[in-house]
Amino acid sequence: xxxxxxxxxxxxxxxxxxxxxxxxxxxxxxxxxxxxxxxxxxxxxxxxxxxxxxxxxxxxxxxxxxxxxxxxxxxxxxxxxxxxxxxxxxxxxxxxxxxxxxxxxxxxxxxxxxxxxxxxxxxxxx
Amino acid sequence: xxxxxxxxxxxxxxxxxxxxxxxxxxxxxxxxxxxxxxxxxxxxxxxxxxxxxxxxxxxxxxxxxxxxxxxxxxxxxxxxxxxxxxxxxxxxxxxxxxxxxxxxxxxxxxxxxxxxxxxxxxxxxxxxxxxxxxxxxxxxxxxxxxxxxxxxxxxxxxxxxxxxxxxxxxxxxxxxxxxxxxxxxxxxxxxxxxxxxxxxxxxxxxxxxxxxxxxxxxxxxxxxxxxxxxxxxxxxxxxxxxxxxxxxxxxxxxxxxxxxxxxxxxxxxxxxxxxxxxxxxxxxxxxxxxxxxxxxxxxxxxxxxxxxxxxxxxxxxxxxxxxxxxxxxxxxxxxxxxxxxxxxxxxxxxxxxxxxxxxxxxxxxxxxxxxxxxxxxxxxxxxxxxxxxxxxxxxxxxxxxxxxxxxxxxxxxxxxxxxxxxxxxxxxxxxxxxxxxxxxxxxxxxxxxxxxxxxxxxxxxxxxxxxxxxxxxxxxxxxxxxxxxxxxxxxxxxxxxxxxxxxxxxxxxxxxxxxxxxxxxxxxxxxxxxxxxxxxxxxxxxxxxxxxxxxxxxxxxxxxxxxxxxxxxxxxxxxxxxxxxxxxxxxxxxx
Numbered sequence: 001x002x003x004x005x006x007x008x009x010x011x012x013x014x015x016x017x018x019x020x021x022x023x024x025x026x027x028x029x030x031x032x033x034x035x036x037x038x039x040x041x042x043x044x045x046x047x048x049x050x051x052x053x054x055x056x057x058x059x060x061x062x063x064x065x066x067x068x069x070x071x072x073x074x075x076x077x078x079x080x081x082x083x084x085x086x087x088x089x090x091x092x093x094x095x096x097x098x099x100x101x102x103x104x105x106x107x108x109x110x111x112x113x114x115x116x117x118x119x120x121x122x123x124x125x126x
Numbered sequence: 127x128x129x130x131x132x133x134x135x136x137x138x139x140x141x142x143x144x145x146x147x148x149x150x151x152x153x154x155x156x157x158x159x160x161x162x163x164x165x166x167x168x169x170x171x172x173x174x175x176x177x178x179x180x181x182x183x184x185x186x187x188x189x190x191x192x193x194x195x196x197x198x199x200x201x202x203x204x205x206x207x208x209x210x211x212x213x214x215x216x217x218x219x220x221x222x223x224x225x226x227x228x229x230x231x232x233x234x235x236x237x238x239x240x241x242x243x244x245x246x247x248x249x250x251x252x253x254x255x256x257x258x259x260x261x262x263x264x265x266x267x268x269x270x271x272x273x274x275x276x277x278x279x280x281x282x283x284x285x286x287x288x289x290x291x292x293x294x295x296x297x298x299x300x301x302x303x304x305x306x307x308x309x310x311x312x313x314x315x316x317x318x319x320x321x322x323x324x325x326x327x328x329x330x331x332x333x334x335x336x337x338x339x340x341x342x343x344x345x346x347x348x349x350x351x352x353x354x355x356x357x358x359x360x361x362x363x364x365x366x367x368x369x370x371x372x373x374x375x376x377x378x379x380x381x382x383x384x385x386x387x388x389x390x391x392x393x394x395x396x397x398x399x400x401x402x403x404x405x406x407x408x409x410x411x412x413x414x415x416x417x418x419x420x421x422x423x424x425x426x427x428x429x430x431x432x433x434x435x436x437x438x439x440x441x442x443x444x445x446x447x448x449x450x451x452x453x454x455x456x457x458x459x460x461x462x463x464x465x466x467x468x469x470x471x472x473x474x475x476x477x478x479x480x481x482x483x484x485x486x487x488x489x490x491x492x493x494x495x496x497x498x499x500x501x502x503x504x505x506x507x508x509x510x511x512x513x514x515x516x517x518x519x520x521x522x523x524x525x526x527x528x529x530x531x532x533x534x535x536x537x538x539x540x541x542x543x544x545x546x547x548x549x550x551x552x553x554x555x556x557x558x559x560x561x562x563x564x565x566x567x568x569x570x571x572x573x574x575x576x577x578x579x580x581x582x583x584x585x586x587x588x589x590x591x592x593x594x595x596x597x598x599x600x601x602x603x604x605x606x607x608x609x610x611x612x613x614x615x616x617x618x619x620x621x622x623x624x625x626x627x628x629x630x631x632x633x634x635x636x637x638x639x640x641x642x643x644x645x646x647x648x649x650x651x652x653x654x655x656x657x658x659x660x661x662x663x664x665x666x667x668x669x670x671x672x673x674x675x676x677x678x679x680x681x682x683x684x685x686x687x688x689x690x691x692x693x694x695x696x697x698x699x700x701x702x703x704x705x706x707x708x709x710x711x712x713x714x715x716x717x
Contacts, residue, residue, distance in 0.1 A: 001378035002386045004264040007255065010377075014256040033244060035330040036362050037323075037484075068331020070244030071235075071485035109209045111185070 022084040026061045028107055029082040030054075035069035041076035042095070049096035050079070053103040062107055075118070081106050090118040130204060133167040136176040141191065142166055145176055148193055152200040162204055177215060180204070188215035234501050236463070238471045239324075239447040240487045243331025248366050251373040254334040260379055262450035266342050267387040270453075275346040276302050279449070281457035283469035288314055288405075288442035289517060289546045290622075291468070291535040300429035301347040301437040309349035310438040311340050313446055314410055315356035315363070318402040319518030320569060322549030324473040325443035327485055329356065329363035332447065333370035337393060339449035341380065344391045347439055351392055353414050355404070358397040367395055402519075402573035406621045407440050409575070420575050421621035442547070444473055464490035468534035476502050478551040479509065491532035494524055498552060509554040513637070517546020519566040519573075520626035522633025523559070542633045544626075558655035559638040560645055563630045564592040570627040581624030584615040588628060595642060596656040598649040605642060609635060654716045657701045661717050666691035668713035675705035675714065 001007060021027035032038070032047045050064045072078060075092035079102060082088050089112050091102055098116055105111045132149060136142045146164050153159045170177050171188075178187040180203060187199060187210065195213060202208045246253040254260070266275050280295025301309060313336060317325040329336065340352045356364055371393050374380040382390045396414050403409045404419040411433045413419035432438025448470055452460045464470050468490040474497060477483055481503030488497060494514060498504065505511055513523040522543035524531070531537050535545050553562065567589045576582045591608045594600040612628035612635075619625045635642060644650050651659040664675075664684075669691040676684040676692060683699040686692030694705070694714075706714040 001260075001384060004261075004268050004385060007260055007264050007385075010252070011255050011258075011261075014252050018256070031244075035243075035327055036360070037327075039362070065247050066249070067245060068243040068248050069327040069485060071240065071327075071487075072482065073484035074482060075484075104207065109207065111209070 021061075027084060028059075028062045029080075030062060030064045030103075030107065031067045031080040031082065032064065033068070033070060033076055033078040033080075034066035037069055037073040038076040038078065043077040045096045046077045046079065046094050046099045049099040050103060053100050054107075057103070057108065059103075059107065062103075072118070083107075083110070091116045092118050129161040130163075131181045132162060132164045132204070133179040133181065134164060134176065135167045135170040135179065137169050137171070137174055141174070141176060145191065145196065148196050149200065152196055153204075156200055156205050158200070158204055185209060186215040187213045189213070234496075235487050236471050236489050237487050238451055238463075239328060239444055239473050240331070240485065241451070242335065243327060246332070248331055248333055249369050251334060251370065251377060254332070258454060259334055259450075260338055262453035263338050263341050263345075263379065264385055266345055266453050267385040267389055272302060272346045272348060275342060275453065278453060278457050279346070282452045282460040283457075283464075283467075284445065284448055284452060284460065285468060285535060286442060287444035287448075287472070287547070289520065289544065291545060294441060294445055297429050297439055297441070298343065298346050300427070301349075301439045304430065304437040306437050308434075308436045309347055310433045310436060311344045311347070311349045311352040312411065312414065312433060312438055312440040313340055313352070313354040313356075314405065314407070314440055314442045315354055315360075316398045316405045316410060317357065317360075317443075317547065318400070318405045318573075319520070319547050319549045320566075321475060321477045321515075321518055321551045322547045323475045324485055324548050326360050326363050328443050328447050328473075329360065330366055333363075333366045334374065335447045335450055336367075336443055337370055337374050337380065339446035340393060341384070341391045342449055342453060343439055343441070343446070345389050347437070349439070350390050351394075353394050353396050353433070355396045355398055355410050355414055357400050359400050364395060364397065371395070401575070402569075403575045403621070403623050406623055409621065410440065411438060420577055421623075423620060444548070465532060465534045467536055472533070472545065472548060474548045474550045476550050476552065478515075479505055479554040479557070480552040481506050490534045493530050493532055495529040497533075497550070498529075502552070505552065505554050509556065512553045512555050512557060513559065515551040515553065515562065515566075515630070516549070517544040517626075517629075518549045518551075519569050520544065520622065520629055521546040521549075522629050523553075523562075523637060525637040542629075542636050544629070556653055556655070558596075558651050558653040559634040559641050560592065560596055560651075561653075561655045563634045564589065564596060566630040567592055567627070570623065574623065574627075578619045578621075578624055580615045580618035581620075581627065584611060584618075585624070585627050587611060588615065588631065592631070595645045596651070597658045598645060598656075600646045602643075602646060605646060660701060661696055662694050662699060662701060662703070662706060663715055663717060664692050664694055665713045665715060668711050670711055670713070672710070674708055674710070678704050678708055680704070 030050055032043055034043050054062045054064055077094045079091045079094045080088055102113055105113050134142055134145055149164045153162055175189045176191050178190050198210050202210050242257055276298045279298055284294045285291040286294055315325050344352055380391055380393055398404050401419050404413045406421050407428055408422040409419045428438045428440055460470055471487050471489050473487045475485055486501050511526055513525045515523050524543050528541055538545050571585045571589050574581045574585055588611055591604055612632050615628050616625050641652055644652050649659055654660050671689040673688055681698050681700050683695045684692050
């Protein structure tokens with residue numbers, strides 16, 4: 001890295017690619033919490049299930065990606081679905097079976113699987 | 127039982143009838159007549175168009191008149207579960223569910239250190255760069271002098287997040303002023319407190335932030351080499367750090383002549399074997415040197431004479447994670463968060479009797495009440511809050527009367543606790559405070575390096591005295607001895623481990639002395655935890671003689687004929703509590 005301009009060029013390039021994908025409504029991001037807390041709770045099989053399902057359905061516009069801990073350790077495994085121009089949806093206590101339903105209902109059909117979301121938690125409603 | 131309901135809504139009755147008939151015909155065609163029910167509902171539209179609403183999804187289609195359109199909805203939505211996008215009602219692309227707000231849990235926090243954790247892929251440097259990553263390093267190297275960087279950190283008021291709360295800027299200044307050509311930057315990632323895991327999360331979720339901050343610190347004090355001391359028990363944190371360091375080197379963000387400024391900086395990882403004392407700065411540096419992890423007397427402080435005898439700045443992971451944003455957004459921004467003497471935010475690891483176990487980041491000065499009830503979701507099963515233990519085995523407890531005290535370094539020390547590294551263990555009415563103090567003492571007895579007699583022997587004796595109390599064999603004189611010994615250990619230990627080891631005992635004595643006295647005088651454990659002081663009894667009037675407890679008892683201590691009240695043999699009973707837990711008639715009680 002020789003200059004700040006070079007760093008900014010990389011940043012601009014990444015942001016531009018992202019914006020283009022969002023403009024075309026292409027990229028749907030599925031984030032899986034893969035810190036120690038998530039992995040201990042079983043995030044590995046969830047991640048595998050998500051990736052297999054995406055592959056099976058040839059969903060070229062879906063990116064399944066790992067991320068760190070968002071802080072809700074006892075609700076792991078946590079999966080977040082980011083559809084362009086829509087608010088982020090956070091699913092908790094995800095199992096491989098739930099993961100398949102999330103891909104089918106939310107990612108493919110745009111219908112949030114309400115009963116798995118974080119907002120369905122008791123303490124959030126009070 | 128129908129899987130779906132289709133509601134037909136319109137103004138023209140004849141049209142509605144036709145649609146219902148067509149739908150029913152299509153359902154039969156797709157063999158869905160037993161799964162889907164068609165109903166007519168009140169009118170939703172002002173015009174003469176027909177709307178369909180499909181439940182339970184709540185999907186709304188508009189202007190569906192025409193056999194083709196209905197065919198599409200039945201064959202695709204109802205049969206295959208795929209939404210027919212072109213027929214959706216206006217505004218329906220964004221259904222209510224998708225407009226749902228972010229969780230209150232996140233909204234009530236203020237994230238600086240955890241800004242990227244849970245958002246970016248920690249194994250991708252590009253994602254970090256897209257979130258303004260390495261901009262601060264670029265700014266420091268190309269637009270600021272090392273002195274300006276130190277000034278900025280000093281002005282921000284950032285204090286060490288490892289527990290002590292020493293001003294970070296001052297530490298850097300000491301090292302900066304030294305004219306030794308060799309200096310070092312070290313990162314303390316040897317998180318040893320039971321119940322604390324925020325450093326692990328930062329390293330696993332955002333490793334580049336720590337790397338960037340260490341390079342900035344290196345530039346500020348004139349160091350060209352850094353070490354990250356991380357415990358081997360954190361394999362994922364280690365592997366992500368390794369990946370991140372390799373990526374940073376590949377991008378030229380570590381190595382020679384970074385940003386063409388002539389500044390070189392390199393990083394290495396050192397694995398700790400998990401000794402608690404290695405979280406103490408002098409012991410940690412000794413361990414990096416390859417020696418047995420034992421503390422040294424201070425002064426000289428590491429900033430003057432540290433690693434390999436050279437000036438060394440050692441900061442905690444969380445402290446480092448604050449640095450890039452202070453450089454980028456300025457000291458004034460950081461200064462605006464927090465209380466007068468404690469600036470910025472603090473990450474707490476919530477654990478124990480709390481609904482939501484996990485990490486929270488709040489501005490300094492947030493009350494414990496807000497952290498527990500607004501963010502942490504409160505105490506499970508409607509139990510009453512008793513105390514919170516901060517700072518693990520070095521800290522103290524905060525009783526219920528201080529729930530509303532703004533938590534910052536000075537306030538917590540004022541009430542006999544300490545900020546510590548940020549572990550926050552919540553206890554409810556079922557926790558015995560003497561037992562809790564004993565638990566932490568057991569930990570320090572185990573982890574004492576053995577160098578100082580006061581710590582090695584004193585803590586062992588302290589533990590024995592506590593055991594005497596929980597066994598119900600202590601006298602009131604023992605309580606005085608206990609207190610005296612606490613101060614003796616504090617005064618005669620070299621390092622932070624020994625000096626702070628009696629803190630859990632002292633603070634529980636301060637706020638829960640009545641519990642100690644109950645153990646000693648009444649031979650009772652008010653919370654019903656200490657096994658030697660409790661007995662299990664059968665209430666003869668309630669017992670139906672079902673025999674469940676008799677079958678379950680692992681030591682055969684329960685006797686009695688079927689349908690007659692049972693008895694517990696107190697000599698045999700090991701007080702496991704299984705019988706009480708499983709009794710359907712609540713006929714077994716703990717006294």
